[in-house]
Structure formats: C-alpha cells, structure tokens
Amino acid sequence: MTAFTVEIRVMPRASLLDPQGQAVQHALQALGFREVGSVRAGKHLVVEVRAASREEAAARARTMCDRLLANPVTEDYDVAVETA
Amino acid sequence: MRRVAIVVFPGSNCDADTLDAARAAGSDAYYVWYRDTTLQQADAVILPGGFSYGDYLRSGAIARFSPVLQAVAAHAQAGGAVLGICNGFQILCEAGLLPGALMRNARLKFLSRPVRVRVEATDTPFTRTYERGDELTLPIAHGDGRYVADPQTAALLEAHGHVVWRYVGDNPNGSMHDIAGVCNAGRNVVGIMPHPERRNARVLGGEDGARVFLSLEARNATQHAGDMRAVDGRHLRV
Numbered sequence: 001m002t003a004f005t006v007e008i009r010v011m012p013r014a015s016l017l018d019p020q021g022q023a024v025q026h027a028l029q030a031l032g033f034r035e036v037g038s039v040r041a042g043k044h045l046v047v048e049v050r051a052a053s054r055e056e057a058a059a060r061a062r063t064m065c066d067r068l069l070a071n072p073v074t075e076d077y078d079v080a081v082e083t084a
Numbered sequence: 085m086r087r088v089a090i091v092v093f094p095g096s097n098c099d100a101d102t103l104d105a106a107r108a109a110g111s112d113a114y115y116v117w118y119r120d121t122t123l124q125q126a127d128a129v130i131l132p133g134g135f136s137y138g139d140y141l142r143s144g145a146i147a148r149f150s151p152v153l154q155a156v157a158a159h160a161q162a163g164g165a166v167l168g169i170c171n172g173f174q175i176l177c178e179a180g181l182l183p184g185a186l187m188r189n190a191r192l193k194f195l196s197r198p199v200r201v202r203v204e205a206t207d208t209p210f211t212r213t214y215e216r217g218d219e220l221t222l223p224i225a226h227g228d229g230r231y232v233a234d235p236q237t238a239a240l241l242e243a244h245g246h247v248v249w250r251y252v253g254d255n256p257n258g259s260m261h262d263i264a265g266v267c268n269a270g271r272n273v274v275g276i277m278p279h280p281e282r283r284n285a286r287v288l289g290g291e292d293g294a295r296v297f298l299s300l301e302a303r304n305a306t307q308h309a310g311d312m313r314a315v316d317g318r319h320l321r322v
Contacts, residue, residue, distance in 0.1 A: 012187075016187065017187075017230075017258065019188055019190050019191065019192045019258075020188060023192055068141070068145065068146075068149070069141070071142055071145070071185050073232065073234065074185045074187055074232060
C-alpha cells in the first residue's frame with residue numbers, strides 16, 4: 001500500500017447559475033480588474049488515500065465523489081492523484 | 085390518531101415546532117434520533133428544518149447517510165408518508181428520495197420572511213385538506229432553496245403533477261418553475277422549502293400551514309399512505 005494525496009475539484013455544473021462565482025466576478029471588476037470575464041466558484045478537497053496503485057487511488061476517489069463529495073444533479077468533479 | 089415520527093439530526097432546529105404542529109393537528113407525534121434504526125411504528129415521518137451537520141459539504145449531504153435514513157427510505161419505498169421541510173427537503177433530495185437538488189439562493193442572501201405559495205397538488209398525504217389553487221402565506225428561512233433539476237426531470241415533474249407548491253408573485257430564491265415543493269412519483273414523499281409548522285396558529289400570524297399536519301389526520305389520510313406501518317424495519321399492512 002502506498003500513500004497518495006488525491007486532489008478533488010468539485011465545480012457547479014456549467015449550465016447552472018453560480019451566484020457565488022458571479023458575486024466574486026462583480027467584486028473583482030469593482031476593484032478595477034477589468035480583464036476579468038466570468039468567474040466560477042467550487043470546492044477543492046485534498047484527501048489522503050492508501051492504495052495499491054495510483055489507478056486504484058483515483059478509482060476510489062471517483063467512487064467517493066459519486067457517493068458523497070459531488071451532487072450528480074448539480075456538480076461535476078475531477079480527480080488528480082499525487083504520491084504523498 | 086396517526087403516529088408521526090419527527091427525526092432529530094445534530095443541527096435540527098425546527099424539530100420542536102414540528103412536533104407541536106403535528107400534536108396540535110391531533111397526531112401522536114414523537115422524536116426519533118438520527119442514530120435510531122427504527123421509526124417505532126410510524127404512520128408518517130417528518131424530517132424537520134435546521135442545519136444538519138452544519139450544512140457542511142452541501143446541505144443534507146451528510147445527514148442522508150445517518151442510520152435513520154435507511155428506515156426512512158424503507159418506509160418511503162413501502163408507500164409510507166414522508167415529509168421533508170426545508171433542511172428535511174434538502175436531505176430527501178440528497179438521499180434520492182425526491183428528484184432534483186437545492187442550491188444556493190440566486191441572490192446569495194439567507195432569506196427569512198413570509199412568502200406566498202400556491203397549492204398545486206392535493207393528492208399527497210400532506211395536502212389533501214387543501215384545495216388546488218389555494219394561496220398560502222408561509223415563512224421561508226433558508227440560504228439554499230433554489231430548486232434545480234435537469235430539463236428532463238423538470239418536464240416529468242410538470243407532466244405528472246409532481247409540483248406540490250409554487251411561489252406566486254415573487255420567486256425568492258430563483259427556483260426553476262417557481263417550485264417551492266415537490267413529491268415523488270408515488271406521491272407519498274413530499275418536500276417543501278417554506279415552514280408550515282411556523283404558521284399553524286393565529287398567534288403565529290396565520291394558520292395557512294396547519295392543514296399540512298391536519299391532512300395526515302383526515303379521514304381518508306391512509307389512501308395514499310398505502311395503509312402501511314413500519315414495525316422494527318418490517319412493513320405491515322394495517
């Protein structure tokens with residue numbers, strides 16, 4: 001078993017309104033960052049996982065997303081595995 | 085007299101009001117702890133409002149894995165009546181017992197004020213004593229009340245009359261189709277964002293929410309509940 005650090009990014013689905021991202025976008029523009037286009041806000045989770053391989057760590061992390069970490073109705077996720 | 089289980093999660097804060105409202109309607113209401121695995125022969129189950137598990141991760145996302153939810157799901161699958169109010173609605177959606185999800189209010193603010201809703205469906209265990217089209221004033225108190233579902237699901241909700249309450253006049257949170265409450269395909273599982281238990285007596289400013297609880301005690305209340313009673317995880321026809 002090897003220890004892996006899995007970085008999980010959970011984002012509101014692109015087709016849905018993201019009021020938090022919009023609020024940040026407006027705040028950045030109000031501060032004078034005129035180059036800012038759209039902003040979307042999501043979650044970043046860092047999970048320590050023990051697994052036999054990088055692939056297994058990623059597969060387990062995806063299962064965690066499907067069961068708990070992301071809502072399949074409203075969110076998309078992606079998973080990146082680093083060796084701890 | 086119906087036996088009504090009020091589930092208490094860590095962070096529930098409308099449990100006592102909900103218990104009082106059910107008792108005021110004549111039900112034999114009692115608390116069930118979230119770690120319990122039996123509903124103690126409930127005829128109906130209510131998941132009350134609040135902030136279960138501090139709304140961490142997503143509202144209702146962690147509560148749905150509480151031990152009691154297995155008993156609630158079995159009760160629902162057997163046709164038993166289940167109502168989720170506010171956070172309870174969020175939990176039922178997260179658990180997949182109701183379609184869709186509740187996201188952050190469109191204008192981000194936590195909203196605590198009365199709203200107007202229209203009763204759209206009266207063939208549920210919690211609306212049978214209303215008339216279709218009745219307009220009610222009920223309080224909302226939520227930050228994550230924007231109902232969303234994919235377009236296919238939304239079309240099915242409308243086609244099959246699964247929208248139970250709709251905001252009228254002002255849509256406070258940006259819910260699609262002005263949805264304030266829905267039911268499942270079996271019509272026995274119902275969710276509502278406003279708080280009927282906070283509006284069940286004149287002293288609270290109105291009685292518009294009382295019939296949600298009185299509906300359970302109506303003479304024909306078992307029609308849609310399927311005459312089922314949960315006994316220690318088994319379901320008996322009564």
